[in-house]
Amino acid sequence: MVDLAAFTSMGADGIDAAMLIGAVLLEAAILYVGYGAVEEAFGQRVVERLRGE
Template identity: 50%
Template sequence: MIDLATSSSAVQAGALVGAVLLEAFVLYVGYGALERVATPVVERIKHA
């Protein structure tokens, strides 16, 4: 017999891990894009 309390906390824990994973991907992509935009600007300032 499936214990409902255990399966509910497992779903909740899975959602938490999924949320952290999603945030990590979003931050990797987001900051990566920011880095691509910022690098040429920093280089230009450096060599101005």
């Protein structure tokens, strides 16, 4: 588990680092869900086309 007290003792730099980590995690979650939805919608069609079916 991450100790947030370490971030608060660093001042503004710690808050910036925490915000950056949060932004990266949020972006990763959005991409994960987005790519999953695209794969669900188009995956089978792409596979069939690549196989020449």
